[in-house]
Amino acid sequence: EAGVVQSPRYKIIEKKQPVAFWCNPISGHNTLYWYRQNLGQGPELLIRYENEEAVDDSQLPKDRFSAERLKGVDSTLKIQPAELGDSAVYLCASSPPEMNTEAFFGQGTRLTVV
């Protein structure tokens, strides 16, 4: 079975340009997370979905970041416009509906804003 699939793996854009990341979670996993990871740091939660509902988006910079999970399966995370400080690895993870289970991570998208 395929794990969490993210694309693209790498993205280089100029500041002020828009960018979008895509994530396809593991089949049957209703919880989906987007994280941002800066170099040498642990991942920081941006948004968590339960099915198609965003249940925790308190850390999402809503002035420039947006996310959607139509139909409760795959998800996109968008930044518009991008800033230099947005350079990071964006990780998607999913977990099954049972409590206290592990989350499975994708390989991430490394974003470089120049």
Next chain:
Amino acid sequence: KNQVEQSPQSLIILEGKNCTLQCNYTVSPFSNLRWYKQDTGRGPVSLTIMTFSENTKSNGRYTATLDADTKQSSLHITASQLSDSASYICVVSEGAGGFKTIFGAGTRLFVKA
């Protein structure tokens, strides 16, 4: 404020040696604690997950311990291999269901031949 602190920040050991990584947390209410291994350029991969009632769990050469009273956890790696070189991240979940997670900054382990 809920926090997860890991030590050391980085560690260099010789192949074949053992090592122990530490994790202290102030997360409340506690739900579970996980250790992840993250290779360079990859997403984190789960090693162990422990709930309040568990105080040790093993996964091959990795053994995690949890002391919920002192809010401390450790990850012990036995007979290290070059492939153990990675970041090890402690993650503590709070609240019902354990879906709200707080990540530590990780310990960067380098295993030398």
